């Protein structure tokens with residue numbers, strides 16, 4: 548199979564695409580893949596490092612308010628559609644997959660116009676703008692939350708789950724927490740604000756660190772790549788605490804997550820797919836800055852199943868955070884029950900299912 552993939556902007560769109568590529572390579576080592584991303588998105592630093600052929604375009608999102616920038620957006624979109632058509636003509640894909648983000652809008656639209664089979668994956672319960680636009684043109688739409696089904700043309704929708712779930716569920720991890728200067732035999736909680744870090748969570752964590760340094764559990768605090776220097780400048784006093792490790796970004800999340808007893812984080816859809824695939828209990832702080840408050844809806848699906856606790860960002864303080872972390876990390880029975888509840892929601896075959904949707908429409 549010749550597979551063209553496009554998805555970008557944030558980790559939540561990129562990792563599901565990479566999981567499909569890995570599953571394809573596992574089933575068919577001779578398969579050819581081309582990943583099309585944007586210059587600005589983090590895919591441009593993640594994908595080429597993995598040895599996956601990568602092309603980047605310049606594209607940006609629409610401002611929701613009336614703005615002159617939107618003329619530039621339209622210009623860049625049309626230019627990207629033109630470039631995408633050239634890429635489709637030269638790569639000759641059997642099928643094209645889009646996993647969200649503006650760049651996938653241009654690539655999938657171009658492919659559909661050239662009558663190449665197209666499939667999109669929607670990670671969220673509330674459909675993103677790009678996928679809403681593409682839903683008219685593509686052949687199939689794979690979803691991860693039942694709630695997304697009614698927002699798309701019914702005949703195109705298939706429930707697959709999020710392919711990244713299978714990738715984390717199937718790994719045999721040899722990761723040692725000692726590589727983060729922590730101990731392997733102490734329960735560890737990871738605090739991570741999605742793929743980009745979360746400003747308020749970081750601020751609250753900076754305040755909470757002196758208290759957390761006295762706890763019987765360990766903490767991995769992931770700041771997000773762009774926010775690391777800012778955090779480090781503020782935490783001089785606790786840098787040396789032997790139960791706390793501060794990191795900018797975790798590059799090998801599928802290796803690290805199996806060694807983690809709990810997660811504090813945003814409720815991005817790909818993160819939740821990972822937590823449920825592995826059965827990791829969590830404290831979720833939905834981002835209030837996303838379309839239609841979709842992270843709260845994502846989070847509620849775990850909270851209602853007793854797989855997660857939730858703190859609204861408006862109620863997030865160092866006290867409320869540490870209290871919830873203690874609640875989770877000092878009660879082994881509670882954690883085990885939440886872990887089991889989380890695992891019940893997991894979809895550990897999602898990459899295989901997603902690939903069979905692609906195979907179903909592919910020319911080869």
Ligand SMILES: CC(=O)N[C@H]1[C@@H](OP(=O)(O)OP(=O)(O)OC[C@H]2O[C@@H](n3ccc(=O)[nH]c3=O)[C@H](O)[C@@H]2O)O[C@H](CO)[C@@H](O)[C@@H]1O
Pocket residue numbers: 557558559560562647670671711739740741742743769795796797798799800813814815816817818819821834837842
């Ligand atoms: C602000 C925003 O628009 N967020 C959206 C974005 O979030 P975001 O990009 O944060 O996506 P998710 O939380 O869904 O996924 C983050 C991904 O990055 C990985 N990761 C994260 C931190 C790290 O240090 N290392 C690492 O590898 C996680 O393991 C996960 O695979 O896409 C998601 C999926 O469409 C949406 O649900 C979110 O609402």
